Amino acid sequence: MKHYLNIILAIFFISISFSCNEKTVKVVEKKSNNTLSFVKTKGAKLVDDNGKELILRGTNLGNWLVPEGYMFKMEQVNAPRKIDELLYELVGPDSLQVFWKGFLNNYITHDDIKYLKSIGVNHLRLPFHYKMFTDDLYMGERNSGFKYFDRLIDWCRQEQLYVLLDMHCAPGGQTGDNIDDSYGYPYLFKSKSSQDLMVKIWVDIANRYKNEPVIIGYDLINEPIAHYFNDELDYFNHQLFLLYNRIIKEIRVVDKEHTIFLNGSNWSGNFDVFEELVDDNVVYEFHKYWFEVNQEAIQTYMDFRDKHNVPIYIGETGENTDEWVNDFRILLDKNEVNWCFWPYKKMNNLRGIMNFNQPEDYHLITEYAKSDRSTYAMVRENRPDILKVQKALNQYLENSLYKNNFVNKGYTKALNFKID
Template identity: 80%
Template sequence: MKHYLITLSAIIIISINFSCNKKVEKTVQKNPSKTLSFIKTSGTKLVDEKGNEILLKGTNLGNWLVPEGYMFKMEQVNSPRKIDELLYELIGPDSLQVFWKGFLDKYITHDDIKYLKSIGVNHIRLPFHYKMFTDDLYMGERNAGFKYFDKLIDWCREEQLYVLLDMHCAPGGQTGDNIDDSYGYPYLFKSKSSQDLMTKIWVDIAKKYKDEPVIIGYDLVNEPIAHYFENDLVELDNQLFSIYSRIIKEIRTVDKTHIIFLNGSIWASKFDVFKELVDDNVVYEFHKYWVPVNMEAIQPYIDFREKHQVPIYVGETGENTDEWVNDFRILLEEHSINWCFWPYKKMNNTRGIMNFNEPEDYYLITEYAKSDRSTYAKVRENRPDNVKVQKALNQYLENSLYKNNFVNKGYTKALSFKVD
């Protein structure tokens, strides 16, 4: 009897182990974790852990975690907080929270990531707002940054796509314009508390993802310092360089592996800010829009690359004709420049990879955005029919879903991605 019990116990243990092994095996097959290699710099190139060169070719997930007014077709209402305020006026707090939840869940999904992988994209750049890592209410949630980062990283791990994390909106504002949700001046450079918060957020991100190869790197701040402040550029550049140096040093205490991406100043166009090289695993990033397609547009960055033997990257470009996109992409590739075109998806617009239809009656929202909202009386006077507005916003969410999108074939072909 004792022998029988021992044998039975052994069988049970073996069965449990076999069952657990099968479960682990299934998990690995379903989620092939860490088959992507960490990427690092090697002279002017990016290479994987085996030394194979990788040229980045990708797209920005613009508008998803940082809503932009022109993508919502709202004139003068062109930053996340202004969009939120306008929608609050139109539909109230409860419906607004439901809208933002739907927007975050539908605008970008796993299906979008599968599609991008299928056409030949090898990485995506993810713009995000610093408020996603604070107690501030942002897009209807608080401290939701890691929730959406983790979701995207899981999708990209499954599809084998790299992710570049881009702080598009920094505490205090880095540009003094709408794109960083600021208040008319780049107060990041005047505010110690803003710099402290920015540093803390990046260190927290680096702690969490230090062992995650899906993340290609950390893009510390998008397009710092607008051209309006060129008279103060020397001082602002010095402050920006100090911030870069500080954050890199702090990140390296917890993460010595991931690449740091650094934007030049004046909308990421000038590399004069880089007084010296402060780390040996850095990519230097510039942005170019609406310029003639010729060597003059890229020569300063190539010169910087060759002088310092570092990689360079166009983090944003595009939003132009298919012909321009094709020609500029060819020019970049002829000179081995990593690139990421802006953006992936837009409503009723052909200057991006993906498109979706504008809902019926959506014009009520765009017309309200143009109207006089300077007083409460004007808000009440100009507010359109609430039922029609709510219906238009609900339809917007459905139209933005991948299954209801359609490809801008000319733009996608111009990027040399696969078009069915």
């Protein structure tokens, strides 16, 4: 009987996903003329083809192409491969593949992009995993990167929004923590094969989008080198500098137009990595969370901008109270800093622009994530009822759709975006 019910639920799961797929295909068929132009650096400014200054104001599409444990309410299971493993244990391979398909189709849709344009967002930062450009199975698919890039780019072309491509998870791991889906160490900087693969992926991306002005630039590596490895920071900084140089040179062979965004080391906060300026169309990026809002908090980056006459950009910040977000946004605007707050959408959380409800029985998943899964015996003992889990995952897919989302008005207002 249980086997029969599982089959029915799997079919229901698949029907949801296929239904969403059909909607997506219909949207993609709609075309509009693009009036966006390539964006370049001009001194400390970003300008379009007509020389008009563009100050970036945007949000990150976090959790979509790089699932994060805390956004799934799984603090202990906090990297994409660990989330995948946990869900595999809960529902098995077939239902897991269907879930990922529904998630990729539902979490970000054309409706989300239309909404973001309507409130005043002018660009989106898109975190992605390098595995989307390999034969590795990732979120139920292989080599799916251009499929989802093209889909988003088409929506953004219609709505006239720029897209910044952000390699959030690099081969070998660039950070050494959960956010890069690594194995606890930034092996990227000690692995030639990982660096070769990373360069190849960026060259392939640049070659495909070299004539696409919707792409504002290439954000090469997210938050490289966590502070845990500061005893080797001089070594890592130099290796990162060399890798940046190599990737830029390789990209410029096929794409001389697009702006390149370079993160500092130490979670993007340390600009010592920039031993010299190696390209005249580069934006220098920092991230900063959880601090007292004052001029001193960003002055290091202002000094770098003024000394070298280059643009700076805070690619991630936020995850705080409405009051804090408002105060920091005002400070950034006062200093004419390009910004992109994190994130756009989260489940059952006020610290983002968009929100959606947590499904009934979803607590079974979060409780299992906290349980002892160190042996097969413990996995079997602690695994909750599969039917309830599948129902919760089905509801998650439905709740995450834009039509079932609701705006965190305080957070959105704090960013000075429009409120309906």
